[in-house]
Amino acid sequence: MQALINNVTRSFSTIFGYAPTHFIQAPGRVNLIGEHTDYNDGFVLPCAINYQMVVAAAKRDDNTIRVIAVDYQNDVDEFSLDNTIEFLPNKMWANYVRGVIHFLQKDNYSFHGMDIAISGNVPQGAGLSSSAALEVAIGQTLKTLYQLPISQKEIALNGQKAENQFVGCNCGIMDQLISACGEENHALLIDCRSLETSAVTMPENMIVMIINTNKKRGLVDSEYNTRRQQCEEAARILNVTALRDATLEDLVAKKALMSEVVYRRARHVITENGRTLDAAEALRHGDLTTLSQLMMQSHHSMRDDFEITVKEVDSLVEIVKSVIGDRGGVRMTGGGFGGCVVALVTPDLVDKVVDSVKAQYEAKTGLKETIYVCSASQGAGYSEAK
Missing domain, CATH: 3.30.230.10 (Ribosomal Protein S5; domain 2)
Structure with a gap:
């Protein structure tokens, strides 16, 4: 700074x-x-x-x-x-x-x-x-x-x-x-x-790695609006204010009333809310194994149910996952269709992740990644000039 x-x-x-x-x-x-x-x-x-x-x-x-x-x-x-x-x-x-x-x-x-x-x-x-x-x-x-x-x-x-x-x-x-x-x-x-x-x-010394796929994000606005409408349609069919108010049981009970696509979109949101609350607990307790599973489930849900990942993102997640196993978590982050992957890792894994990504990502996708090694930081504040 x-x-x-x-x-x-x-x-x-x-x-x-x-x-x-x-x-x-x-x-x-x-x-x-x-x-x-x-x-x-x-x-x-x-x-x-x-x-x-x-x-x-x-x-x-x-x-x-x-x-x-x-x-x-x-x-x-x-x-x-x-x-x-x-x-x-x-x-x-x-x-x-x-x-x-x-x-x-x-x-x-x-x-x-x-x-x-x-x-x-x-x-x-x-x-x-x-x-x-x-x-x-x-x-x-x-x-x-x-x-x-x-x-x-x-x-x-x-x-x-x-x-x-x-x-x-x-x-x-x-x-x-x-x-x-x-x-x-x-x-x-x-x-x-x-x-x-x-x-x-956060667990002590936890490193937040952000890796930009540098895949140009196309379709974001139109696809975002479509996803939003699909979620609203699901909430209407489930008779709730927002999907936050629905359970997986509610959704399964009314599956026949909605299209397969709307069902999958709603399933992502409902399960993602549960995963987010569980991930907060796992972080609090320093339980990296559970966190690792939750972040991977989140990624698969975005890939299969919400359909917002692209092959470059999926490829990058696989490369990182193969290095960190259950000693950290990795998934796509952000609106989708490109953008970044986030990984929570212990300090000893950072260089291994960097080396692995550099060795494989460009060879697999033809794109060069950008890697940011970060830590969870203080929000807005000020200091007086000396």
Whole structure:
């Protein structure tokens, strides 16, 4: 993180001509288990990772907001809190910042202007929530500079609102919530209906490996919408508010009333909710054998019932599984049709996994993977400039 702090300090001081007073960080995340359960009011188990968005900041006496995007050649956005905050079609990065500030204003939080410089190392396009990290970082910055009476959960909800309604991109609440509320060496069990969270201790020294297949994700939006409709149809047939409220027995009893595809989609969500709760327990007790089985069942369910994996993802999971056996877990993570695989492993297995993946993945798929070795990290926070 020090490199990011140096980056933002340099740009801030050069362009604004004085030094920042505060540094704020908000992390990216990976979901360990609980896939496509969020919009079914279910459970997810993400952890924050040690890749983050960092902001250098200082208050202003007036109502001007000045923003430097260090990673976009120090591109600058400037606007006033006295005017309606507009969407900028030609400067997409700025809309995440503008959206967060717009909704904080709408919710009647009182603050003046600020100068900020932003830089991050959350890989973009890998499904590790660089956008949520940015939204949470901006909310955290205003909370820090102006002592806003806003909770971490409200910062997350505000970020989600900005992404859904200002940027115009549909997302659940998981990404912002884990970025705002994550704890070091813990995963966070999130109830997507009540938004209640509970920190789950990770076994000591547990390494979170994220391996990007670098398979370009096609069809994501259309397939996502189809899956969502199928889940809603199943809930309607089962006469429940959401699939979270159904049991496997309920589903089997009404199998004849739904198509085979809808049945399988619902079976994934219902069993995945159970697996997520069981995985939280297994993590708490350091039971890697059970965790290993649950993550593999989750992957098979996504492959066979929800049908969102692709051969590159399945191949990568098999390569990792052959190395770690039941001494850790591995599965696809994220929306599907490409993207990343997550593995929870002990430190002694990391090099073996890396070597095995490097030796086999490209030979099997023609694609070169990208490997991130992470640890479960602290959620959003700040420090004062020395």
